[in-house]
Amino acid sequence: MTNPGDSDEWWKQYGGEGVSSESGATASVPPPPSTPSYPTYPSSPSNPQYPAQPMAPPVQSYPSYPQATPPPQPYAQPAGYGPAPSYQPYGYPQARSTNGLAIGAFVASLCGLLTCGVTSLVGIILGIIAMNQIKQRGQNGRGLALSAIWVGVGLIVLWIVYFVVIIVVATHSSSTS
Numbered sequence: 001m002t003n004p005g006d007s008d009e010w011w012k013q014y015g016g017e018g019v020s021s022e023s024g025a026t027a028s029v030p031p032p033p034s035t036p037s038y039p040t041y042p043s044s045p046s047n048p049q050y051p052a053q054p055m056a057p058p059v060q061s062y063p064s065y066p067q068a069t070p071p072p073q074p075y076a077q078p079a080g081y082g083p084a085p086s087y088q089p090y091g092y093p094q095a096r097s098t099n100g101l102a103i104g105a106f107v108a109s110l111c112g113l114l115t116c117g118v119t120s121l122v123g124i125i126l127g128i129i130a131m132n133q134i135k136q137r138g139q140n141g142r143g144l145a146l147s148a149i150w151v152g153v154g155l156i157v158l159w160i161v162y163f164v165v166i167i168v169v170a171t172h173s174s175s176t177s
Contacts, residue, residue, distance in 0.1 A: 102130035102141035105148035112152060117159035124152035 105126035112120025127148035134142050 099141035109152035120152040
């Protein structure tokens with residue numbers, strides 16, 4: 001059984017083609033397959049013939065299942081609120097800008113030192129408008145607007161006190177002389 005040619009099982013397995021049952025003997029080699037014949041096509045393309053359209057596969061019927069409906073929301077969003085603010089997905093967050101009216105209000109309030117409090121009144125008005133804009137637009141500058149209002153009020157009070165003291169001193173010095 002050491003020689004594969006001696007085994008009948010091997011010979012039966014391969015159908016006995018090309019090998020005899022005797023050990024070491026070879027039968028005739030089978031002839032190579034003949035070349036396949038290809039169909040001939042007409043040489044003129046005036047009347048081409050196309051193959052038939054392939055048939056569509058049969059439609060398979062699947063069992064239908066009921067569609068899942070989303071559960072009702074226990075807490076509905078109030079009507080007064082809009083959609084959530086959008087965020088940048090990556091990178092640095094976009095810097096919020098400082099309200100320009102708040103800067104102008106602060107500068108106008110400080111100029112009240114030189115103008116006897118006249119521009120401090122303008123600074124107070126601009127500071128109030130800037131506070132409303134900052135609240136609506138979500139900008140920076142709330143501290144500037146608040147400081148413009150307080151500096152404006154403080155300077156107006158200081159100028160009023162200064163004028164009252166000057167008038168009192170002037171009337172008191174003219175009455176004593």
